Amino acid sequence: MITTDILIIGAGPTGLFTVFEAGLLKLKCHLIDALPQPGGQCSEIYPKKPIYDIPAYPEILAGDLTERLLEQCKQFEPGFTLGERAETIEKQEDGSFIVTTNKGTKHQAPVVAIAGGLGSFEPRKPLIHNIKDFEDKGVEYIIKDPEIYRNKKVVIAGGGDSALDWSIFLSDVAKQVTLIHRRNEFRGHLDSVDKVQELKNAGKIKLITPAEVMGIVGDYELKAVVVKESDDIHIEKEYELECDHFIPLFGLSPKLGPIANWGLEIEKNAIKVDNSLDYQTNIPGIFAIGDVNTYPGKLKLILCGFHEATLMCQSAYQIINPGKRYVMKYTTVSGVDGFDGTRKEAPKAVVKKIE
Amino acid sequence: MEQDINITITDRQGTIHKILAPTDMAMNLMEVVRSYELAEEGTIGVCGGMAMCASCQCYVTSTTELPEMQDDEEAMLSEAFHVKENSRLGCQIQMTPEMEGLEVELAPES
Numbered sequence: 001m002i003t004t005d006i007l008i009i010g011a012g013p014t015g016l017f018t019v020f021e022a023g024l025l026k027l028k029c030h031l032i033d034a035l036p037q038p039g040g041q042c043s044e045i046y047p048k049k050p051i052y053d054i055p056a057y058p059e060i061l062a063g064d065l066t067e068r069l070l071e072q073c074k075q076f077e078p079g080f081t082l083g084e085r086a087e088t089i090e091k092q093e094d095g096s097f098i099v100t101t102n103k104g105t106k107h108q109a110p111v112v113a114i115a116g117g118l119g120s121f122e123p124r125k126p127l128i129h130n131i132k133d134f135e136d137k138g139v140e141y142i143i144k145d146p147e148i149y150r151n152k153k154v155v156i157a158g159g160g161d162s163a164l165d166w167s168i169f170l171s172d173v174a175k176q177v178t179l180i181h182r183r184n185e186f187r188g189h190l191d192s193v194d195k196v197q198e199l200k201n202a203g204k205i206k207l208i209t210p211a212e213v214m215g216i217v218g219d220y221e222l223k224a225v226v227v228k229e230s231d232d233i234h235i236e237k238e239y240e241l242e243c244d245h246f247i248p249l250f251g252l253s254p255k256l257g258p259i260a261n262w263g264l265e266i267e268k269n270a271i272k273v274d275n276s277l278d279y280q281t282n283i284p285g286i287f288a289i290g291d292v293n294t295y296p297g298k299l300k301l302i303l304c305g306f307h308e309a310t311l312m313c314q315s316a317y318q319i320i321n322p323g324k325r326y327v328m329k330y331t332t333v334s335g336v337d338g339f340d341g342t343r344k345e346a347p348k349a350v351v352k353k354i355e
Numbered sequence: 356m357e358q359d360i361n362i363t364i365t366d367r368q369g370t371i372h373k374i375l376a377p378t379d380m381a382m383n384l385m386e387v388v389r390s391y392e393l394a395e396e397g398t399i400g401v402c403g404g405m406a407m408c409a410s411c412q413c414y415v416t417s418t419t420e421l422p423e424m425q426d427d428e429e430a431m432l433s434e435a436f437h438v439k440e441n442s443r444l445g446c447q448i449q450m451t452p453e454m455e456g457l458e459v460e461l462a463p464e465s
Binding site: 045046118124126127158159160181182183185186187250251253254268269270300 | 397398431433434437438
């Protein structure tokens with residue numbers, strides 16, 4: 001069991017800055033993120049894009065901002081559980097919370113700060129009415145173990161890099177790979193497109209375009225998919241294509257994910273908080289900061305996330321240290337004492353006596 | 356305002372809105388839709404306008420000459436649902452004087 005003062009869900013800019021603000025109050029933090037590295041969207045989606053509205057930075061790349069935030073909070077020795085998604089939360093008798101990830105890692109803290117940004121990115125599911133019935137019974141949105149496709153008939157749908165790359169990879173594993181795409185053109189790396197063309201010519205990949213998977217056939221397990229194919233003069237034909245696996249690869253879309261089932265008040269796909277004080281949710285001890293929250297006048301900006309994190313930490317301190325007196329201090333005056341033994345402070349003026 | 360342009364947006368319920376869109380605020384079509392609250396908050400512009408989510412997909416029904424589609428938009432539309440020949444992402448259409456008379460329908464939420 002990992003224990004900490006503030007458990008932060010989401011290691012994006014807001015989550016990382018929370019570590020620093022909590023550290024000033026001598027509170028330790030641990031962060032959980034489904035992504036394999038800290039930085040959230042800034043490092044995963046647009047690390048090379050410039051941001052222009054971070055105070056004191058006329059321009060900074062999103063990836064560089066992450067690096068600087070990590071540098072700033074390093075002295076407070078945050079813990080990280082990366083590549084795991086916060087799945088469940090349980091309130092304990094002592095008022096603390098236990099948060100368990102999809103991989104079973106347990107974390108306990110008296111305060112939970114949800115800084116989940118847009119949420120977790122989940123596979124975009126095709127609009128097939130009975131697709132849910134076949135999930136993990138032949139329909140997979142993510143390929144975890146390619147071995148399960150050995151000597152099987154696999155249908156992949158999609159037109160991006162994932163669809164191309166997995167078609168190439170599985171052509172050596174599966175008995176038959178069929179790639180279905182709505183358009184004749186694929187949007188992927190040229191190398192991948194060329195390779196698929198080569199494998200198609202060699203008879204190792206069957207390509208069906210322009211076409212869409214419209215339905216799924218089976219009892220308890222997938223037996224076939226229903227394909228609607230258009231020819232050059234737009235005459236459509238619909239037929240069943242026998243297969244053991246159907247893998248729709250239509251990219252990812254941001255969703256709140258399991259957090260939506262934690263009993264928190266949700267409004268407009270975001271977590272409603274009390275913005276008059278400290279961004280606490282309807283569950284005392286659970287806060288939501290940054291893009292994941294909503295309140296009247298909310299702006300989804302990194303700099304607003306920083307502000308929300310700062311205020312939240314003040315209330316977190318009171319929860320963790322009830323009755324303990326404390327006043328906010330300026331780092332310029334008091335310096336910064338890291339948990340790693342480092343101390344940062346302004347150089348002291350030298351007083352020299354005149355003889 | 357003389358820098359405003361007239362555009363027509365049909366919302367997801369089929370209601371037609373004739374609105375004025377400013378051209379001096381660096382706004383895109385998705386932001387105009389949000390500013391007029393023509394789609395429920397949280398169902399449009401989810402990614403903030405980075406061509407990452409297709410929540411602002413719309414069908415262009417006028418003959419307005421639009422800016423050319425960039426790779427990000429094309430890639431997103433190749434994976435999105437409810438896509439038609441005239442699909443565009445609202446976040447990639449900037450409000451400029453050339454957009455005067457633009458008519459679009461919002462694609463269904465997905």
